[in-house]
Amino acid sequence: MKRIAIGVGENENIIQACHIFKEKHPDTDIKLIYNDADLVKAVLDKNIDGVVRGSLPASNIMKELKERYPNLSRATYVNDKEFEFLLTPVGIDEGTTVEEKFKMAMNCVDFLKKVGKTPKIAVLAEGREDDFGRGKEVSNSIKESRKLTKLIQENCDAEVKNYYILIEKAINEKSNVIIAPNGRVGNIIFRSLVLLNSWPSYGAVTFGIDRTYIDTSRDQSIEGYVRSLILANDLAEDE
Template sequence: GNLPAGRSMRALVDRFGLPVRRLALIELFGWSFLLGPVGIDEGETPSARLDLLLGGAKLLQGLGVSPRAAVLSGGRMEDRGRSERVDTSLLEGDQIAARAAEAGINAEHKGILIESCRGDDIVIAPEGISGNLIFRTLMLLCGAQSYGAPVITERMDWIFIDSSRARSGFDGPVMLAGALAGMRGAGRY
């Protein structure tokens, strides 16, 4: 939380040669969920967002949760044909949800209806800019609690929790790192 995320994430990429995928663990009025992508330069492709969803599902399954995922896009389903950008976003949302379902994950494409995501365990934004705006809105305007954003990867031996520079303390990220270390020790992460 003390360094710019771009610099920290580039250092991880340079050190481990892995794509950076992180999901923020957020709690809002008793509802906890993973949100991603949260970096403005993350989740640019449907495959990157699918990898994020599947990585988050694996993390939650290690906790004994059968995750339910929501995939967001740039319009309502009936908005197809209004603009090429909306059409592309809707098509990508359909594809991500379908591929997640093929992988055995309960995933639903919800279009732009973020309000219908309440109760879902994973929320995937249309890309990193939208994800970052959602994160900042929840944290800084709505009073949500963030426990940090673990880097989701199978090939890194370290546990890395990114946290927002806008936070006042680091109890949540430290607790999350400890929980992930315990899961890793038990072979569940």
């Protein structure tokens, strides 16, 4: 029997999600975790096949995990009949350099190939291509997006295109890896699409770690937590 651990914080949607998941997956054992330290222990526990953060706060957990796995990064997995993509960076302190975003993009490419998908990468910036010069931050973001696109093209055989600020075009053209300008922007995109507009997220896949760990929002719905449990369970089967 597989064992999946999940963190229980103030959002009690977790409890209902676990009941729904167990009805569909009775052969998977669910372990409830009620504090940060125990959740980190669960991630490192070889007897637990997968861990979902649930509704526990992220900051302390990610800090502890990054001390053990310094190359840790996350990508939110959104999947519906009409669209499917990984969105990264999504942590507010992540994706601060071109090099860091490049590594995240490569992690996404490797993950999609592992699950039998063909990567199609969209790089985003904080303005259109012709917005260059409209402020230092906008210009720097556009320059970084160009540098990142070129870096991916030179080091990866996956299709990549710089969409600048046109995220709607990137999604409509079926890009399945979306690289936000930085983690703050990525977090806002996630909240706008998933928490406000109810796009189906399975949580964030965590890279740079030899364990199955799905990061989730503290504000997720019951259905969202069920999807995260399903993803952790499916990835645990593939290990």
